[in-house]
Amino acid sequence: MGADEVQRAAVRLFARRGYAATGIREIGREVGLNPATLYHYVGSKQELLVTIMRTCLDQLLLAGIEAVEFGDDPRVHLARLVRAHVGLSATNPATARVTDQELRALDTGEQEQVLELRDRYEALLADVVRKGARAGVLHARDPVVTRLALLEMCNGVAHWYRPDGRLTVRQVQQRFVELGCRLLGVGDLPRAADLGPPPRVVRLACEPDHPPAVTTRAVRPTPKAQEVT
């Protein structure tokens, strides 16, 4: 028993029911521990959430920085950013979902710090779009809206991707690199070889082994019995 297992249980429950709707006692039950014992591993419920979100955003920012440090073609940077973002979200869907849905649960001070991490990541993408547009290698009529659309599209992966589904993480990355390039008007999408070595697919310590069932068409029978991932 360790702090990691508590985090994994918390992420699983936070992702399924939400932070506010998840009780300390529920987390304890999940790991077979008395509620009081949890406080030997974590300082508080809030601190538990902050740690999870920081773990995720630290990794996202790190991966983002690595993405734009390779070569100097904005198109390559774009593709590498999308690949890294999608890779992290698909490998850690529960953690990613908690990270971008529960910002509102943090109180002001910690929210500020977490937001700064997110801002720094988004600034990487903004830079790429700006430079690419100036160089004429990508075309966004409205760079700001286009960037937000791309961002939401990538974040969305965490909402529907299932590790045990039809697609591997690598496949989703490939498809999203193409989609991202289309979105930003990159004429000839960079060949895989030009993107450099694929990034390590980082599995966070707080990502639960079996991501929680979530309320999405992907996991429930649909009228058309349709496959999703």
Added chain:
Amino acid sequence: MGADEVQRAAVRLFARRGYAATGIREIGREVGLNPATLYHYVGSKQELLVTIMRTCLDQLLLAGIEAVEFGDDPRVHLARLVRAHVGLSATNPATARVTDQELRALDTGEQEQVLELRDRYEALLADVVRKGARAGVLHARDPVVTRLALLEMCNGVAHWYRPDGRLTVRQVQQRFVELGCRLLGVGDLPRAADLGPPPRVVRLACEPDHPPAVTTRAVRPTPKAQEVT
């Protein structure tokens, strides 16, 4: 004082803090009513949420059906679907946010019904993509993933759009029609005239007048003092 004002207050608070974190007493304070009095207007907190979500999804589905009933070009249907979806999300950002973030707060029975509404809407888009691909007027290497990406992109509008921001609803619609067409490989995006009359921009009764401050870069000072909407 009426049920609508209670709904507006609820939407504002649910969008800001989340359903589980919002107390009945808070909603009461927002409309200047005793907690007990609220129960003359709504049956329960859960029922309040269900009504809000149904209002939103009913309208989305209705607008979606109207979108695909015009002409028979899948490209036009696609553009009209995106235009309708973005229009609703941008006009009712708080309601839209609550609607797709709080599904997990519903208990099984009502979740089922709400999900069916969502499924029927998504089926409209799936149809358009399928028919368009078969007709060769749009190109999606992976139709399922592309559709999910488009959907998340449109849903994302509710996360960052500010009615008092740089762009009008119509402008966001225009930009997203272009982005949607790019995403789906529509070669020559349909001219505005071919899309038929722009849909009524429906403001839901439960959408609060001043959408709540939300945790997004759009409303907080950022290092680069950057405009977003």
Added chain:
DNA sequence: CCTAGCCAAACGATCGTTTGAGTGGGAGAT
């Protein structure tokens, strides 16, 4: 004998909801 790990029990606070008791103004009867 110490300490890390664990738990039962209790803390005060807050949760959604119900109870029971007023209000006040408008419709209908006189």
Added chain:
DNA sequence: ATCTCCCACTCAAACGATCGTTTGGCTAGG
């Protein structure tokens, strides 16, 4: 015009349940 009754509306107070957290003490291995 006056009286009566009714009903929509409102509230203070309390219900039992659950919340995050703390206290105090038990256990077992080094």
